[in-house]
Amino acid sequence: MKCFLGVDDTDSHLGHCTTYLGYHLVKRLIGLGGKFSRYPRLVRLNPNVPFKTRGNAAVAVEFECGDSAEIFEEACALVEEYSDVSNGANSGLVLVDNPSQLPFFESIYRRALAEVVNKRGVINALKEKGTRIFALGNGMGVVGAAASIGFNGSLDHTYELLAYRRRERCGTPRVVDKDSVKRMDQETFPRTFNNYDYQRDRVLITPHGPDPVFLGIRGGSPQVLLEAFKRVEFSENLEGHMIYVSNQCTDAHLSHGLSLPLKAYSAGKIAGTVSGLTSGDGGHLYFELETGRGQVRCAVYEPAGDLRKVVRFLVPGDLIEVAGGVRRATSKHDATINVERIHVLSRTLQVNAKNPRCSGCGTRMKSEGTDKGFQCRACGRRASEKENTPVRRTLMEGVYLPSPRARRHLTMPLVRYGRETNGDSYSLVKGWFSASEPRLLRVPARSLL
Ligand SMILES: [Zn+2]
Structure with missing residues (x-):
């Protein structure tokens, strides 16, 4: 029978990682005779919710198996083993073995991208459907687990190859040859992206925390990720790797219009005319947008880097669309859009x-x-x-993004504009999953990170 398993919120700020659980889940399911024909899904949800863990990633897998009851027991055991509950993980697991229920999960996915979804409501609805769920901590992860099942290849998607470290190496520095990453980037771009920050001369494919992810390479097809992975040189024996299909780099959270009055922690886009440009402490910039339905306050914070340059070139009267997440109102100011993208639609005529x-x-x-x-x-x-x-005017019409370091997992890089995928998902390539990495490459010490 066809089964869908979603998990979320197994990590904490201290270094577990839901994608690593996903990797072990696939390994265990293959061991139990599960048959895969679609890529596991790595799903990012609304980055503006206040109680998220680092990246707000959820994972879902789709597979054929004999007995879903047995699979459920095994998956619960894995979630217990890999969840960092003592450090704040609120894990959730959802198993669906009735594909006719998928439209319900798709609707949860759409809401979880741009809103704060009520946990109780989702859990009650799942119980009514007889869906198997398992929760640890406060169970908030059930929402993301259900949402991740609702993300499917019919929407714009990308791929990410994630390679994992052996347990004994976690917490030690990741040693990757910088030049090999630059070469890989130059040889595979734009089929891969977000590999290297040339502004800061920094490798972007390796995280810096104690989590088991060694590196992650993002791109438009599974094949190019395997190609790119081969080109990266590093001196560490890894545990394995897996390719995920993902909504990362698709701007999925910004595709819907924001409604007024702005709802705290929602995400989306809204167009209007610029006024009231001011700068605040710490290099933050603010402006008002007259939307026709009311004014909204927008902020471009200092870490956004490049996006602040754009704001400096705006003049009152410019028509723009901003996209981002809503910060809640405080005693000092109204609800504010934390701007993640600016589309300059038309510039006002400025005269001297x-x-x-x-x-x-x-x-x-x-x-x-x-x-x-x-x-x-x-x-x-x-x-x-x-x-x-x-x-x-110095500023041209067009789309502007923050500096690479300030982008979210969901942010669509400019190189993907016009390259959105619509439904044409790839079949599994040889090497999409590997639980043994035969390769150990030595790199010269001078080029170590
Ligand atoms: Zn004269």
Whole structure:
């Protein structure tokens, strides 16, 4: 029978990782005779919810198996083993063996991307359907687990190859040859992306925490990820790797319009006319957007880097669309959009008003006083209006993003614009899952990170 298993919120701030549980889940399921024909799913949900763990990632797998009751027991045992409950994980596991229920899960996915979904409501609905669920901690993970089952290949998606460290290496520095990452990037871009931050001269594929992820490479197809992975040189024996299909780098959380008044922690986009540009402490920039349905306050915080340059070039009257997450109102200010993307739709015409030139001799005329017009000192000709010359704008129409370091997992990099996938998902490639990494590469010490 066809089964869908979703898990979420097994990690804590101290270094467990839901994708690593996903890797072990697949390993165990294959061991139990589970048959895979679709990639495991790595699903990012609303990054603005206040109680998320680091990346707010959930994982779902789809497979064929004999007895879903046995699978459920095994999966619960794995979640217990890999969840960091004592450090704040609120794990959830959901098993669906009735594909006719999938539309319900798709609706939870859509809501969990851009809202805060009520846990109690979801758990009650699942119980009513007779869905098997398992929860640890406060059970918040059940929402993400259900949502991850609802993400499927019919929507825009990317792939990520995640390679995992052996347990004894977790917590030690990751040693990767920087130049090999740059070469890999140059040889596989734009089929892979987010490999290297050239502004800061930093490798982006390796995380820095104590978690078991050694590296993650993102791209548009499973094949190119395997190709890219082969090009990266490092000196560590790994535990294994797995390729996920994902909603990362698709802007999935920003595809819907924000409603007014702004709902705290929601995500989406809204268009309007710029006014009230101000800068605050710490390099944060603020402006108001007149949306036609009311004004909204927008903030571009200091870490957004490049996006602040864009705001500095905005002028009142510009028509833009902002996208991002809503910070709740405080005693000091209204609910505020934390801007993750700016689309400059049309620039207002900015003019520079000068005293007119004389139509006879070309001399710049002198003002005769407020509202009294202008006169040429050379030949006496008069004019009533100032001369308006349009100012050349530095800012172009188009889409602008924060610096790479400030982007979210869900942020669509510019290189993907026009490369969105619609339903054409790849079949499993040889090497999509590996529980033994034969490779140990030595790299020269000078190029170590
Ligand atoms: Zn003149």
